[in-house]
Amino acid sequence: MQSDGLSSMLSWLRLKAEVYIHTDFQGCWAVDTSGSRRVPFHLVHSGQSWLHLPDKKPRLLNAGDLVVFPHDQQHFLSSEPHCPTKALVEETVSNTEHLDITGSITGLTCGFFEFDNPASWPLLNSLPEAIVLELNNNDQLNNTRTLLKLMISELEHNAPGTAISVSHLTHSLFIHILRSQIGSNPQQGILAALFDPRIGKALNQIHDQPQQEWTLEQMAQTAGMSRTGFSELFKELTGQTPVRYLAEWRMLQASELLRTTDLSVISIAEQCGYTSDVSFRKAFKSITGQAPGAVRRSGREG
Incomplete structure (x- = not known):
């Protein structure tokens, strides 16, 4: 198989990925994963969630929506259309299994992408602050949707080898995200140049x-x-x-x-x-x- 510019770049930057939350939220809840200097992502695999970004109107995310923050932008995901408090975030993180049992249920999978090589490179700079992929509404993302279904299945069955399997699948997910941005015809940046x-x-x-x-x-x-x-x-x-x-x-x-x-x-x-x-x-x-x-x-x- 012939190498390509993006594969070479990702190989040298040593992309790592992990999933650290795969659970259901019910009642009043909020999640904030920004500030780690990594690239957070969230997949709503059932129900709905509100996305809160600075100086922007809240956006409703539906089942099948994936949101990624290439520059680790401040953000919240929550059950409510109004911006949550820090106290609610802390309560959610410390007590995820015993939230208010009333209200609708939202299934959420959260993780990080990270470059192990600390060298600065403009790959992430070529991406927007936030990327939202509506996987259920885009036929061009069929492969990405299939990849995520496999990842969710691995997480839910938790069979031997799940940790490394999910890590590799999440690694592949980042490449799919980059391809989605290439499909949006970027005018500048390293992705535009590579393709x-x-x-x-x-x-x-x-x-x-x-x-x-x-x-x-x-x-x-x-x-x-x-x-x-x-x-x-x-x-x-x-x-x-x-x-x-x-x-x-x-x-x-x-x-x-x-x-x-x-x-x-x-x-x-x-x-x-x-x-x-x-x-x-x-x-x-x-x-x-x-x-x-x-x-x-x-x-x-x-």
Whole structure:
């Protein structure tokens, strides 16, 4: 199977996922999972819930609706159309099995997506503050709906191996969410660039072969474009020049290798397209703001 730019990026950023709540709420309740510096998500798998976001009208979520917060935006999910109090959130969290037994029932599954690699990268920046997918009202999301049904089945049966199975399914869910945003035709950002038929070809090659001595002309040829046209479209989509993007991608990989392997600095430099230890160290410090040795020490301490 041929690799692609998004797969390469997610591999290096080491996406992790978990589900930490799968339960039914009844009566008056509220949930707030923001503030963790991760990417929270909520699936309403039965009943209804109100979504509260700052400076926006409450939105009613129905069974089959999935909401994701790529930038960890402040939010509440609750049983009521008015914004809940902090006390209600705390009461719900501490006493989920003994809430008011009157009223309608809402089945909720909550979890987080997280990048284990702490390197900053504009993937999440290319996504909106909140993503709501109405899975029951969109034929294009059939595969996502099937994936979620399997995840819910795993959680409810709780058979041996459930924890790792749900983790892998949730990992796949994030990829489905990204695909849904690609389908909404984003005009800018790394997703728009990855799925542009020309720029995407160049990005795939850059991601897979960072050690190659890429020139602007070679990148443009890969995309089947002139140098000028390629440079202009690349910057329009990503906000960066091709040369800067290549340098940052190389340093993302270099940082990961420094933290997770015992390879020498010169070996890492060569894997990232540098033949000189001095030029690599200079570029690394310029882009990351740290020396390679400092990144390696932080990885070992972590």
